[in-house]
Amino acid sequence: MQIAASLVKELRNETNLGMMECKKALVETDGDKDKAVRILRERGMVFAGKRADRVAKEGRVASSIYDNGKSGVMIELDCETDFVAKNENFQAFVAELVEHAKGIDGELAESAKDMVIAKIAEIGENIIARRNVKFTVEGNGTVAGYIHLGGKVGVLLEVGCEKAETTENDAFKEAVKDVTLHIAAANPQFLNREDVAEDVVATEREIFAKQVEGKPENIIDKIVTGKLEKYYSQIVLVEQGFVKDPDQSVADMLAACGKAVGDTLTIRRFVRYQVGA
Numbered sequence: 001m002q003i004a005a006s007l008v009k010e011l012r013n014e015t016n017l018g019m020m021e022c023k024k025a026l027v028e029t030d031g032d033k034d035k036a037v038r039i040l041r042e043r044g045m046v047f048a049g050k051r052a053d054r055v056a057k058e059g060r061v062a063s064s065i066y067d068n069g070k071s072g073v074m075i076e077l078d079c080e081t082d083f084v085a086k087n088e089n090f091q092a093f094v095a096e097l098v099e100h101a102k103g104i105d106g107e108l109a110e111s112a113k114d115m116v117i118a119k120i121a122e123i124g125e126n127i128i129a130r131r132n133v134k135f136t137v138e139g140n141g142t143v144a145g146y147i148h149l150g151g152k153v154g155v156l157l158e159v160g161c162e163k164a165e166t167t168e169n170d171a172f173k174e175a176v177k178d179v180t181l182h183i184a185a186a187n188p189q190f191l192n193r194e195d196v197a198e199d200v201v202a203t204e205r206e207i208f209a210k211q212v213e214g215k216p217e218n219i220i221d222k223i224v225t226g227k228l229e230k231y232y233s234q235i236v237l238v239e240q241g242f243v244k245d246p247d248q249s250v251a252d253m254l255a256a257c258g259k260a261v262g263d264t265l266t267i268r269r270f271v272r273y274q275v276g277a
Contacts (some may be wrong), residue, residue, distance in 0.1 A: 001030055011036055043117065056128045057276035058085045061154030062094045063145035066102065067136075069167060072143035073101040074156040075108055075132040076273045080125040085151075090127075093119050094151075101132050108132035133271045141268065142167045146180035152275045155180045158268040159254075166263045175257040175265070181243065182250060183272050188237035191267060196236070204231055238267060 003026045011022040011033055017040065029035035059078035066072065077094050084090050097112055104111045109129040120127050133156055135143045141160035148154070159176050166172050190196050208227040212220050233239045238251040245253065250267075258265040 001027060003027055003031055007031060007033060015040055043121075056080050056126045056130075058082045059128075059130070059275045060085055060091065060094045060151035061147060061273045061275060062098045062151060063147060063154055063156055064098045064102065065143055065145050069137075069142040069144070071102075071134070071136045072145050072156055072158075073098060073132065073134045074145060074154050074271065074273060075101050076130040076154070076275060078128045078130050078275065079123075084123060084125050087123070090119075090123065093127075097129065101134065105134065131273065135269065140164050140167065142172075142176060144176045144180050146177070146184055148181075148184040153184050154273045155183045155270065157183065157270045160266045160268045161258075161263045163263050166261055166265075169261045171257055171261050172263075172265070175254060178242075178244060179250065179254070179267065179270075182240070183237065183270055185243050186237075186240050187272060187274075188240055188270075189235040191237050191270065193232045193236050193239065196232070201228070204228065237270065 003023055007026060008019055008023045011017075011026060012019055014037065015022065021040070022036070025036035025039050026033065028039060056078035058081055059076060061074065061076050063072060063074035075094070075097055077090075077097060079085055079090060093115075097108060097115070100112055100115070101108050108131075109116075112129055116127050116129055135156055135158045137143055137158060137160070139160065140162060141158060144157045144159070146155045146157075157176065157180050159179065161167065161172070205224055205228060208224045209220060211227075212223045215223070233241065233249075238249065238254075240250055242248050242250050242253045248256075254265045254267065
């Protein structure tokens, strides 16, 4: 049956739902708007739609490492209030979505859309599956996760090595754990300085140069270079001072661990989530 666009728009205005949901309901009811509203209400979708514009800045970050450390997922599920975020029902739903995230490669928000809508209807607050990520190791290495502040901050990390047996070494495991703790605390923005966009570096260079205008050109260059090095040490993971020993960088700490275990260790990638950020 052909559904008029004007009818879809009317239903959308009444329910605050998306065009596709409205059109689907109208197709199912042969264009009967009242029946379509009822179907949507029965599914909890109208209830969800009316809350869709509420700000969801509370919630939880959760992760799971599986396949003997070869894979890991992390998700952020947001809600409106900390009261709900601490609710056992909400936390059980977070755990359910973590398991769901293991079986998908795309966006959790799309894959678990119906599940989220049903939970909104049950709990009575807007809930958003804000983001998700999955790491799977290729070659030798491990995936590690860390959840901080009761689920307010989460880290997913992949560290590579050359020897398969290294991943079973206690010193290696401890070093990987320490890096996840560091990322949670220090909030690096990039893995390597090469990851920082050229225009960002150019802007910082210009700012630093203006700060020392009037000085001799050769001195300006030295000062700007020094300021850039400090800038990198603040935002680049491998160049940051290690939180447990700021006198050595994260790269130096990992190199020392690699030497101790007889292997070369490399941070391949990381993600840090903070609720509402």
